[in-house]
Amino acid sequence: MKTALTRLGLLAAMVLAWEVAARAGSPLLYVPPSSALPALRDLLLLRSYPDLPSHLLLTIREIAIAYALSVGAGLAVGFALGLYRTIGRAYGPILAALYAVPSVVWYPSLMLFFGLDAASKIAFGFLLGFFPITLAVLAGIRQVNPQLVTVARAFGARPLTIFLKVLVPGMLFTLVGGLRTGLALSVIGVIVGEVLGSKAGMGALISHAYGLLRTADYVALVVLTLAVIAASDVAASLLERRAQRWTE
Numbered sequence: 321m322k323t324a325l326t327r328l329g330l331l332a333a334m335v336l337a338w339e340v341a342a343r344a345g346s347p348l349l350y351v352p353p354s355s356a357l358p359a360l361r362d363l364l365l366l367r368s369y370p371d372l373p374s375h376l377l378l379t380i381r382e383i384a385i386a387y388a389l390s391v392g393a394g395l396a397v398g399f400a401l402g403l404y405r406t407i408g409r410a411y412g413p414i415l416a417a418l419y420a421v422p423s424v425v426w427y428p429s430l431m432l433f434f435g436l437d438a439a440s441k442i443a444f445g446f447l448l449g450f451f452p453i454t455l456a457v458l459a460g461i462r463q464v465n466p467q468l469v470t471v472a473r474a475f476g477a478r479p480l481t482i483f484l485k486v487l488v489p490g491m492l493f494t495l496v497g498g499l500r501t502g503l504a505l506s507v508i509g510v511i512v513g514e515v516l517g518s519k520a521g522m523g524a525l526i527s528h529a530y531g532l533l534r535t536a537d538y539v540a541l542v543v544l545t546l547a548v549i550a551a552s553d554v555a556a557s558l559l560e561r562r563a564q565r566w567t568e
Contacts, residue, residue, distance in 0.1 A: 351535045359536035368537050379522040386445030387506040394450050398457025419451040441513035449506035456498020460491025500556040
């Protein structure tokens with residue numbers, strides 16, 4: 321209860337500061353919450369953007385595809401680098417170095433290869449989500465006692481069986497943390513890709529409203545997008561808490 325009240329008080333203070341600061345500035349550039357709420361109402365009632373559901377569903381679909389690809393590729397590559405030590409020593413530092421490169425550097429190349437359609441946004445979301453998942457799997461495997469893997473191999477266990485029966489239980493908490501980070505970055509990658517250049521999606525609507533100085537609609541679209549991001553993070557946090565209880 322204290323935590324909830326503290327969060328509510330902080331949110332109320334931020335909204336009050338936003339209201340005061342926005343009223344002191346230009347109404348064309350700064351929108352107070354009292355003006356953003358009617359715009360949010362019109363947005364949800366499909367008055368300002370009647371095609372909002374199709375754009376929202378497109379963004380959610382792009383996020384789902386990008387994250388699914390990130391999970392599949394991240395688990396496979398992380399498993400290969402962690403289980404086979406020679407491959408891990410050779411390519412692990414390269415992977416970490418690529419992860420350190422600012423992500424926005426990759427997006428112009430992705431637009432050249434995939435165009436302005438959904439493919440470039442999915443590729444960008446996949447790229448951002450792939451690295452933390454792979455590195456989490458690699459770090460988790462290194463935490464598992466190698467003798468357990470040796471015993472499993474001695475009993476004739478296949479690599480997939482070793483991964484599911486030996487490695488996953490031993491690195492579950494690290495793995496879930498990496499999956500949560502990968503989800504957050506996949507969401508960011510898709511939405512940022514839509515803002516930078518897209519024909520459809522929530523990012524495209526945000527860019528459209530911003531370009532026309534429809535500031536109230538811009539704020540309403542950002543709030544709705546933040547709600548989608550927060551919902552995905554809440555789902556990931558619930559999964560992480562469940563994994564933490566299971567490991568304890």
